[in-house]
Amino acid sequence: MDHVNIDVVSDVVCPWCYLGKARLDQAIANVAGDIFVTVNWRPYQLNPDLPPEGVDHKAHLAAKLGSQAAVDRAHEMLTGLGQQDGIAFNFDAVKISPNTLDAHRLIRWALTDGPATQSRVTALLFKANFEEGRNVGDHAVLLDIATEAGLDRAVIAALLASDADKDAVSEEIEMARGMGVTGVPCFIIDSQYAVMGAQSVEVLTDALRDIAKMKDTSQIN
Template sequence: MTASVSVAIDVVSDVVCPWCFIGLKRLEKAIAAAGAVEVHVSWRPFQLDPGIPEQGLNRRDYMLGKFGSEDRIREIHARIEPLGAAEGIAFDFDAITVSPNTLDAHRLIRWAAANGEEVQGRLVRLLFSLYFEQGRNIGDHAVLIAAAREAGMDSAVVETLLPSDADTDAVRNEIATASRMGVTGVPCFLLERRYAVMGAQDTDTLADAIRQVAAAKARGELDGAQ
């Protein structure tokens, strides 16, 4: 019944959110497990901390200010690392020296969509890896331009756009729209822009949600839904 049905998933996330990286990996597995359902994924912006300055902040100082102690930070990382490892993520929190403002990264992700779903997905995966596995500063324009090139984008165009204000308001408006929709944390998976799955749910939960929405769509229950 769902063989010819497609499901659109908008993933609201921030590329400095470790749970979003885990969520990405679980979503990929869920799509593979969902059977014949054709899934189309789009990435939408969210900023965990839009107040970080454009040049970023010292990561250690930022984390201490947020969580209060080295012990607390180590405890958080120790909880996340094995969950990441189970999904094939080699978190290297010690390698991260800068907590970046992610507005420019989200602008880049938005531009990647013009190159197609595959390119946008490749860029998002690359940005997560650069930050969490390689400790790169994904607020640095040189890092973003190189990532765009590797993902298959026209890096010359990106190099021209990044210093401008292009799509800055559009990204901020998308974030505000997500907040009005009730998105207060990420990742958030919006299926057919009607059903929300909050948090880095396990693969089975995501796959089941995809199958249920596909079945409802096949029955015509989502016709006219916005």
């Protein structure tokens, strides 16, 4: 079976990243049996300058997009897209725009338990923020998510209370920017091919098949 590795650069408060994850999951399901796909989640921060406690979500977003009307239009479009991909966006429930540095630290630590656990934590963070309106910058919320994903709560609590991996996460984000990543999601396949944005399931499926085919051809040659 062919093996393809994907590094997904994303932020857990990016709705397009949530859509991208849902579509990638479906694309991986489409090639199951033919291609074994390993997914690693890499950090990015859309709002790195937000304070640790976060800010009022509605005011922050209206200022960022220019008006409440623009926010409403974006949310209406995203809600419709989410329904197609099995995501129940509930933007009215979101009260806080958090600083996501600690969420990314949690995602990093989850990888020590394997890619499946990391993907589980990432999915729970997306759902908590966009469907349940929970503050994913809050340590209590992060601890509950870690516990639900099967991580050791006491260990994660001690790590969150420290500065562990803050610099490493920030350096990884800067590395992504240095590679030309200016928006997310960004799917980096086999460290060679980049697919930008929340592409359709069909585009992602074709990308996986095409890259696996190219690998087969190069091995034959």
